[in-house]
Amino acid sequence: MIFQNTFKLSTSGHRDMHDITEDVNKILQKSNLKKGIVNIFNIGSTGVIGTIEFEPGLKRDLPEMLDKLLPPSRNYGHEEMWHDGNGHSHLQASTLGPSINIPFTEGNFQLGTWQQIFHLECDIKPRNRKIIVTVNGE
Amino acid sequence: MIFQNTFKLSTSGHRDMHDITEDVNKILQKSNLKKGIVNIFNIGSTGVIGTIEFEPGLKRDLPEMLDKLLPPSRNYGHEEMWHDGNGHSHLQASTLGPSINIPFTEGNFQLGTWQQIFHLECDIKPRNRKIIVTVNGE
Amino acid sequence: MIFQNTFKLSTSGHRDMHDITEDVNKILQKSNLKKGIVNIFNIGSTGVIGTIEFEPGLKRDLPEMLDKLLPPSRNYGHEEMWHDGNGHSHLQASTLGPSINIPFTEGNFQLGTWQQIFHLECDIKPRNRKIIVTVNGE
Numbered sequence: 001m002i003f004q005n006t007f008k009l010s011t012s013g014h015r016d017m018h019d020i021t022e023d024v025n026k027i028l029q030k031s032n033l034k035k036g037i038v039n040i041f042n043i044g045s046t047g048v049i050g051t052i053e054f055e056p057g058l059k060r061d062l063p064e065m066l067d068k069l070l071p072p073s074r075n076y077g078h079e080e081m082w083h084d085g086n087g088h089s090h091l092q093a094s095t096l097g098p099s100i101n102i103p104f105t106e107g108n109f110q111l112g113t114w115q116q117i118f119h120l121e122c123d124i125k126p127r128n129r130k131i132i133v134t135v136n137g138e
Numbered sequence: 139m140i141f142q143n144t145f146k147l148s149t150s151g152h153r154d155m156h157d158i159t160e161d162v163n164k165i166l167q168k169s170n171l172k173k174g175i176v177n178i179f180n181i182g183s184t185g186v187i188g189t190i191e192f193e194p195g196l197k198r199d200l201p202e203m204l205d206k207l208l209p210p211s212r213n214y215g216h217e218e219m220w221h222d223g224n225g226h227s228h229l230q231a232s233t234l235g236p237s238i239n240i241p242f243t244e245g246n247f248q249l250g251t252w253q254q255i256f257h258l259e260c261d262i263k264p265r266n267r268k269i270i271v272t273v274n275g276e
Numbered sequence: 277m278i279f280q281n282t283f284k285l286s287t288s289g290h291r292d293m294h295d296i297t298e299d300v301n302k303i304l305q306k307s308n309l310k311k312g313i314v315n316i317f318n319i320g321s322t323g324v325i326g327t328i329e330f331e332p333g334l335k336r337d338l339p340e341m342l343d344k345l346l347p348p349s350r351n352y353g354h355e356e357m358w359h360d361g362n363g364h365s366h367l368q369a370s371t372l373g374p375s376i377n378i379p380f381t382e383g384n385f386q387l388g389t390w391q392q393i394f395h396l397e398c399d400i401k402p403r404n405r406k407i408i409v410t411v412n413g414e
Contacts, residue, residue: 002175002275002276004241039239041239043250045252050370053366055354058354061352065346069207077197077199078195079195090191095234099238100373101317110408114320115321134241140412142312142379177313183388183390208341215334219333229341233371270379274312
């Protein structure tokens with residue numbers, strides 16, 4: 001069985017990171033499914049979804065590391081298309097990816113104690129994000 | 139229900155990038171399924187599948203960035219095994235990953251307007267790729 | 277149909293890499309399912325699962341490359357939380373990701389000849405890992 005639902009997320013722009021575990025869990029509970037896989041997907045090409053130990057240190061480290069490896073710059077080819085200065089946002093998001101899959105058993109996520117589901121905004125301005133959650137289970 | 143199909147892709151070698159959204163969409167439409175998840179998987183360890191805004195600038199930026207972070211070189215351990223100069227191809231492909239999962243609703247992908255599905259060739263010579271598409275839905 | 281099972285993996289700590297293709301395949305065979313997707317997920321935020329050509333060279337190259345891009349250091353924000361020196365472990369694992377999805381057909385994985393499923397330990401001490409395998413198919 002497939003159960004699908006969405007939720008909204010307002011971000012403040014580049015480097016803004018949210019713990020979305022509870023938003024996703026609410027949809028999982030609503031599905032009433034007991035065993036399977038949940039896919040969480042950010043619609044759009046400059047947002048990331050993944051897992052991390054969600055604490056203030058790593059919340060700073062992850063976007064900082066991305067800006068070091070894939071730095072903000074006006075020298076990307078992408079700049080020639082839109083002149084909007086977010087070439088690095090696209091590269092960061094395509095590298096980490098827009099989605100994650102999490103298994104669940106007896107109606108609960110199989111995550112580690114210090115493993116949360118995060119959303120990372122890579123775009124340079126505030127965005128209203130739509131996250132789509134697909135529960136595939138029985 | 140599971141619907142599975144493949145398509146072929148000829149690449150010209152390292153850094154060659156294709157928009158495969160329409161190839162995947164044809165298989166989704168053929169499945170007649172309305173709601174669920176599509177998995178797109180590159181068979182082989184030197185090809186990448188992901189999402190990006192597919193425009194000429196980023197089509198240049200993404201492989202360029204990968205070659206900067208994980209540069210072509212004869213100094214990789216992999217070289218000792220095959221002496222074929224594609225150690226960086228493996229590292230780039232394992233870092234970005236061979237597959238992506240995309241949700242669909244009412245028979246249509248839930249992608250952003252500027253979000254396409256891409257294939258990136260990381261190997262150093264032209265390859266004939268087989269891409270397997272698995273539609274899991276109802 | 278969903279078939280779910282787990283297996284254990286003892287790792288020796290940072291940079292330890294295992295070929296887990298056979299462990300996962302045993303669970304796929306036990307499921308008796310013929311067509312679909314297998315999700316393999318590392319529980320915890322400092323382990324990675326992906327695909328690679330599993331040979332001694334790349335087994336050295338991949339962790340070495342990660343340590344170059346995301347180096348061990350006491351200067352991460354994460355250090356302030358736990359003072360346990362594994363900030364880079366978290367960043368490496370969140371970048372590569374804790375899971376992969378592999379399609380199967382007629383009961384067999386659709387992997388390339390030189391494409392195996394690997395687990396990479398990013399944490400700095402030996403860990404007993406629990407890997408959860410979810411077979412979704414028919």
